[in-house]
Amino acid sequence: MTEIVPGAALTRAAHQLLPLLEQGQRIDAPALRIAMGAAFGGSDTDGAWDWKTAYDVCEGAAVLFLRKYGKALLRKAGSPAAALPLLTRIAGLQPSHTRRSEESEAFQQFSTPIPLGFAAATAAAITADDIVLEPSAGTGLLAALLLERMPNARITCLDASDGMLDEARARFAGDDRVDFVLADMATADLGGPWGVVMSALAIHHLEDAAKKALFAGVRGALTPGGLFVNAEQVLGPTPALEERYARRWLADVRAAGVPGDEIDRACERMRFDRCASVEDQLAWMRDAGLADVDCTFKSWRFAVLSGRA
Numbered sequence: 275m276t277e278i279v280p281g282a283a284l285t286r287a288a289h290q291l292l293p294l295l296e297q298g299q300r301i302d303a304p305a306l307r308i309a310m311g312a313a314f315g316g317s318d319t320d321g322a323w324d325w326k327t328a329y330d331v332c333e334g335a336a337v338l339f340l341r342k343y344g345k346a347l348l349r350k351a352g353s354p355a356a357a358l359p360l361l362t363r364i365a366g367l368q369p370s371h372t373r374r375s376e377e378s379e380a381f382q383q384f385s386t387p388i389p390l391g392f393a394a395a396t397a398a399a400i401t402a403d404d405i406v407l408e409p410s411a412g413t414g415l416l417a418a419l420l421l422e423r424m425p426n427a428r429i430t431c432l433d434a435s436d437g438m439l440d441e442a443r444a445r446f447a448g449d450d451r452v453d454f455v456l457a458d459m460a461t462a463d464l465g466g467p468w469g470v471v472m473s474a475l476a477i478h479h480l481e482d483a484a485k486k487a488l489f490a491g492v493r494g495a496l497t498p499g500g501l502f503v504n505a506e507q508v509l510g511p512t513p514a515l516e517e518r519y520a521r522r523w524l525a526d527v528r529a530a531g532v533p534g535d536e537i538d539r540a541c542e543r544m545r546f547d548r549c550a551s552v553e554d555q556l557a558w559m560r561d562a563g564l565a566d567v568d569c570t571f572k573s574w575r576f577a578v579l580s581g582r583a
């Protein structure tokens with residue numbers, strides 16, 4: 275019997291799904307089952323694979339797509355903002371996560387949406403051999419996007435969830451550019467010095483006081499001139515704008531075909547978010563001693579904030 279190596283099977287399944295994305299076709303459940311069955315040598319009911327792994331494979335296919343077409347796409351569009359509609363269309367070809375595990379749901383442990391990850395990776399302007407800390411690295415989707423663009427970079431993936439890190443470990447099995455730390459970013463010694471500290475969709479889980487303390491910790495952990503990038507969901511600057519962001523998000527997820535019960539669960543989870551406005555966070559980053567602080571990308575609720583040590 276052929277031994278199935280999980281990392282290799284993930285890659286094989288992702289490659290099998292890539293042509294669908296190239297043809298602008300949605301990855302639906304039957305296509306996903308076929309690719310997973312072929313790569314893992316069995317079905318989900320046999321226990322050869324599970325749906326959480328299948329969704330990670332879809333992300334892997336999107337990373338392959340960006341590896342192949344990302345640079346050309348960005349060049350053609352002229353800026354990450356102009357590339358966003360196409361990236362959003364690619365993200366829309368991913369299946370909805372109706373079978374995500376309850377643990378993932380409870381801890382909001384989903385990967386960064388691909389358009390935001392791509393914008394963040396572009397904003398980060400990491401040089402080829404930067405040393406990067408990603409607090410809240412989750413399953414490593416953003417780290418994978420970064421390594422696509424900067425193959426000589428080294429990345430430390432920190433996360434408070436061992437389950438998420440396990441997926442990242444599987445994604446980067448045998449890749450000595452990546453290592454892993456299980457820790458709470460709010461209390462951990464961030465180590466360093468790092469050329470880049472980059473976070474995506476995680477700091478909004480912290481209370482504002484903890485955000486400020488984290489920004490100070492990040493400033494202290496960067497090399498002189500090192501870069502902090504925070505790709506985040508932000509609070510509207512006024513109640514009226516917050517309301518507008520919420521309406522816009524709802525319209526977007528409905529248009530993307532996300533089922534109603536999944537939207538309800540997401541709304542429930544979002545009650546625990548502690549989002550802060552762009553302006554507040556930029557001010558806290560300056561207070562922490564960061565320079566050249568800026569919002570380099572924004573699309574409604576999603577923003578990429580950065581500053582240098």
Ligand SMILES: C[S@@+](CC[C@H](N)C(=O)[O-])C[C@H]1O[C@@H](n2cnc3c(N)ncnc32)[C@H](O)[C@@H]1O
Binds near residue numbers: 438459473475
């Ligand atoms: C939405 S995911 C984003 C994952 C990743 N940044 C990406 O781009 O795919 C949020 C991650 O933040 C992690 N997280 C939340 N609070 C954390 C904390 N205090 N310390 C470390 N990680 C945390 C969660 O476990 C989860 O993996």
